Amino acid sequence: MKTGFKLGAAAGGLMALSAFGAAAQDLPDTMVWTSYDVGSAGYAEASAIADAFGKEFGTRVRIQPSGSGIGRLQPLLQGRADYAFLATEAFFVSEGAFDFATPDWGPRALRAVAGRPAGITLIAAGDAGIDTVADARGKRIAFVAGNPSVNVKCEAILAFGGLTLDDVEVITFPTYAAAMSSMTRNESDATCTTPTTSQLYELAESPRGIHYAPLEAENAAGWEGLLKVLPIMGPSDEDVAAGLAEGEIAKMAAYRYPVITTTTEQTADEVYAFIKALDESYDLYKDGTATMSRWSLDISGRPAIDVPFHDGAIRYLKEKGIWTEEDDAWNAKRTERMDALLAAWEEFKPQNDGLSEDEFAEAWMARRAEVVAGLN
The missing domain is CATH 3.40.190.10 (Periplasmic binding protein-like II)
Incomplete structure (x- = not known):
């Protein structure tokens, strides 16, 4: 970036x-x-x-x-x-x-x-057979180790197509750059990122080519699924993207x-x-x-x-x-x-002080999910 x-x-x-x-x-x-x-x-x-x-x-x-x-x-x-x-x-x-x-x-x-x-969508190699997000089922999706910011956005975008992480093959790469360049090396089929990342220009010029899976604003069911995972995005029309012809629009999330x-x-x-x-x-x-x-x-x-x-x-x-x-x-x-989460935390923290750090995090994330589910 x-x-x-x-x-x-x-x-x-x-x-x-x-x-x-x-x-x-x-x-x-x-x-x-x-x-x-x-x-x-x-x-x-x-x-x-x-x-x-x-x-x-x-x-x-x-x-x-x-x-x-x-x-x-x-x-x-x-x-x-x-x-x-x-x-x-x-x-x-x-x-x-x-x-x-x-x-x-x-x-x-x-x-x-x-x-x-900032625009983002599922960005696929052109030869991967991923025209829509739903087509990513069974495909190799590049994630970044220790980078929840990138990974949770990809999880949300997959939900737009009715998919969960269990429906795809998650390939985790050690760095952001390695994940973004993995499609060019045919080590993955798609990832989620902004459309002007430098490695995507290399993909667009490679034999595999590039394709942007559309996140159409009128797809209400798709957006409902996406926002359940990450309620901080909205539809966006992007006209600046690697491999995108002048005058074309890619339907993304922002x-x-x-x-x-x-x-x-x-x-x-x-x-x-x-x-x-x-x-x-x-x-x-x-x-x-x-x-x-x-x-x-x-x-x-x-x-x-x-x-x-x-x-x-x-x-x-x-x-x-x-x-x-x-x-x-x-x-x-x-x-x-x-x-609601602040209130839940005030109750949760003193009740779970004896847990190890990993156990505490797992228990809190489960409690957080319960609180959020109760609001929907």
Whole structure:
């Protein structure tokens, strides 16, 4: 997930020192954000926005990059960072899932400000006979060891076609790069990822070719199955993808990366000022990378997203005429789910303190599944 960055910024340094309109925006003089590592799309986009904040409002932003979800979350939850540019760890920590299914973590209450959509679907070798997701039955699907963010999205996409992991042959590769290149080497038939990953261009040019299994918006049953596994995605039409002819559209799902996330302790006025600045400085950063135009709030300020939107963000989005009654309903349902898991955790943790770490995680994930099932 790497991209170019046109607005130059020093790694982890203080961004954008000029001050042309800070008083009008009511932003703090300085802020700290966390993001993915230097060189990632998340870091490049956070840097471009930080640069714009400095030029437009005089706010200095220090970005703390980290290669792990825990490294991006800890400064935020400890009050040492104001905002975090997160990936799917925002959803996982809100559920206490995977790396966060431990006594030291568990579910945490986070709130979203905005999140840029990123397309994803089941991407198959052209000769694998996988025209639709349902055709993946019995095929070799590439997963990544220790990467639940990639793997759970693939599990959800398989559910779109009525499939579970038992219906396919899961081939686990040690690294993301190895999994993405495995189709070209004929070591797998399909995987799930974003359509501009570099290895997919190699697949498209290889004798096997490339095919995007469609996730059609009108397939209600398919989306119902997908969202039961991962309720943070929605339909997306993608026109930039490896091997996709100019003018063609691929029907995919969209998740959010990066998601600008904060805590419930951040006040509504503070978040309102932040998202207003994000909106008013858009023209300064929208060309920072190839995908930054998707930060327009009519795209990035609407569900579905990893965690509920912050009240301060909703206030501004309503003022702009972007937020709808349907968005309110989504946010209420997502908040109900988070609150139910937080309550379940408070009961579960003291009752299971004597378990080993693995036993504790297994028991909590089972309890989490029960809570979620009870909400549907």
